[in-house]
Amino acid sequence: MSQNMNNQTALTVSGLEVVLHDKPDTKILDNINFELRKGEVFALVGESGSGKSMTSMSIMRLLPDALKITKGKVMLGETNLFRLPEMEMSTIRGSKVAMIFQDALTSLNPVQKISDQIAETLKIHTDLKGQALRDRTRSLLEEVGIPEADKRMDWYPHQMSGGQQQRVMIAMALACEPDVLLADEPTTALDVTIQKQVLELIKSLTISHNLAVLLITHDMGVVRQTAHRVGVMYKGEIIEENDCDAFFKNPQEEYSRRLINSLPDTTEFRDLSTEDNVLEVKDLQVHFPVRKGILQRIQGYTKAVDGISFTIRKGETLALVGESGCGKSTTGRALLNLIEPTGGEVSFHGDRIDGLSRKDMLPLRRKIQVIFQNPYSSMNPRMTVGDIIEEGMERLRPDMSAEQREQKIIELLTRVHLEPDHRFRYPHEFSGGQRQRIAIARALAVEPELIICDEPTSALDVSVRADVMDLLLELQRDLQVSYLFITHDLSIIPHLAHQVAVMNGGKIVEYGNTEDVLNNPQNEYTRTLLAAVPKVDGSSETAGEAQLATA
């Protein structure tokens, strides 16, 4: 990528080494070298724990107390940031080097108007006052694309959507015209369509403000779409650095190849020929009452799920796709009878199961199981893995003796590629991917026919994600289980699902075979979703370029 004529270096990191304060032998970062050039996005990619965030924290000198910088320097123009006294460093933070974080809502002060929060930065670093200050704030908000900036600048953070909050964060970062912008996973918490807009904003600001951007991310799609140069981090080292195009065409390291290849193939589709219906959902509705006033009278209803119908056959995967808040997780909970549906019919092998009491539901609990999104909260931290897997069997398989259960646990752990001895350990001793395998083993323990997978891979690192999906496919092949796969990630669907149902605002807007829906979407919303998926094949990159030229 050589479109930048003025490749001025804004910030250089050389020989950076960070160790644990207590154990100087444990290197968190080891000999990190890179430079950020003006008008360029440098992406630092790697899995969680590889030291990406620690690198940006070191640049800002905001490392946690337990970590210590032992070697290296960070040059901002002619100044070595590590040599500056703390007083001068704090004037540099925000005015020369600005930061945006992953979670905008927690980074914004919930009790201050957004205009005040932006003005706060401006007041510290400039002499603007009164109306001039207000005008500058408004123009910043307009610049980051907040509609009706005049009105919204007096809003509080919670009144805005996640994407808008992230835009406000960017406006705050831009407030003092910094030279360098450090963006730590700026879009991870956002939906795909919003993610696309925010990335485009960052990209256009890079050019218009001549910013040097360090983009930290774990998503290769984001890198492909946004970055000019890429650095791959692995265990505290940068193992590969290259221009974006060259990197994707010809990755040098085995690990880089794995990262790129972990993006699923989007051209192959699965088909299935069976007519054996496992689950039938007709016109399912879940409404939550909205209560107001002292007496908590019901004032209206939030229609989380508003009349959806679908069918899942034996050994089939139905993907339920949609953005956060569209009601897809509520659907899952309603099918499990954890929430009582307001209306509609749910039949399992032809028998109605909606509205069953706790007791009547019991025999069916064996047949329908669930895997949750977050493997860190889906297991009781006080129970051993063996106990966790055994819990369901104890309750639902009274016919099994303790020895049989023990045998089954060993069998299941082997089945999900873990060691039998792992049953004596506690969940915190496992990584995210391993935990998700345990969660799968727990669901399988009662031999269900249908597993509701609620975003089972979205909390996992990319390389682990592929392993977990392969495991799910393998189990489906061997055991003929059906999956209701709830996800927001369209890119994994072709690999996994036979059918797709796209949900928006509590309704299914498009429903059909995966191939038909993905290749020939009928609905406008489906098309928007599909367009927002970051792709590695290079086509979206050029599209981005074209937009930049006009921006």
Place this chain on the structure above:
Amino acid sequence: MDLAIKPVLLGTDLLVYLLIAMIVMFLLSLKKNPQNRDRWRQVFSTRTGMVTFVIILSYISIALLDSLHFRKQMEPVAGQETTEVYYSNTINSVLDVMLGEMGENTERTYSAPLSLKSWVNENVIAEDGSITRAQPALVHAGQHLESPDDKVADIIWQSLVGAAKGLALAAVLIVLHKQMIARGERATGIRSTLPWRSAWITLAIVLGLLGLLIHLGNLYHVLGTDQAGNDTLYDSLKGIRTAVLIGTLTTLIAMPIAIVFGISAGYFKGWVDDVVQYIYTTLSSIPGLLLIAASVLMFQVWIDNNPQFFEVALEKADAKFLALCFILGITSWATLCRLLRAETLKISQLDYVEAAHAFGIGHAQILKRHILPNLSHIIMITFVLDFSGMVLAEAVLSYIGVGIDPTMASWGNMINLARAELAREPMVWWNLSGAFFLMFTLVLSANLFSDLVRDAFDPKTRVEAAKA
């Protein structure tokens, strides 16, 4: 037959034994849960943790020794033939036996620490019948001295003897403990990394000091005497049981209420939540002191009207004390209940509870297996934090006169008396200082220890430590 004793079981003693049983059960349960064992190991791997724990343990053991009560058999009155055995009207404890005659050596009134003479001038009748104003000699201080001039040398010598006795006992305990550790290390092959040295040094200091005080306390009034001529050191030491008991019993009474209400409100939500919330909001809007004062006075009236339940004075005092613990406990559960309710609300939304629902696990099992264990850190932290608060609360309540029965030794009562004494000129300072020093050590140790416990158990601090 002159050694015959009649064991007495006071209401509070029963609760002390219960407490000990619970601690033993807790220690046994640690064996099963490696996660908790690691956390406690973290607490004890710091020097502060070890030192404060040994100090707290010393207080608890003194309280325990003071809870083994009995009544001595009275010597039959000469010339009276009787088959019936009479027991003394005073209840003694094992601690009294260990303290020797300290508690029985009463003077007429105030005397300064280690003094041989009374602090107050009295009319002294000389042998020739003339009356002079002078400070009379004390009856139980320095009786073994041949001349008052030997006092200083004797005090130093006797201190050394007393301290040596204490240190000898400490040495024996330390050697035994060392052998125990060595055996454990041989059996498991793992070297113990805990800072035992700090624990041993603290133990040596505590036992040395105790040996000194007990030995010297039988010869002099180490901390002087109070208005009624009672030995201040003896009263201060007897106050330990009261303080430890009020600290633990009150929290133990408050805890089950808070746990049951808090968890059911957070888990079942709906009307259960409403009821529990109404109860604790109502309770916390009544001024606590007023409620406690009213209840204590009501109970006092009941005790006075029903003398048939109480054989001796100490039993009455004990019943009143127990009532005070209950009242303090019943008025202080709201904070913990609120905390537990909030945490339960959070936990019951977590995926692992949902997963348990999906397996059709019953409510009782979910509460027992998934909710309660994940609340244990809050319960533990509150228990240790509340402990020192309750010791202080007792002092405040006794100070305003609604606390412990005046016949029962307690630091609050001592501080209450000191109110008038500090206004005198010259000041009577020793009465306050005894209570103050012991209370200060206990509360400081408990606070330092609770900080460590919180650091080890609070998930928030652990997350920060893990991130760092």
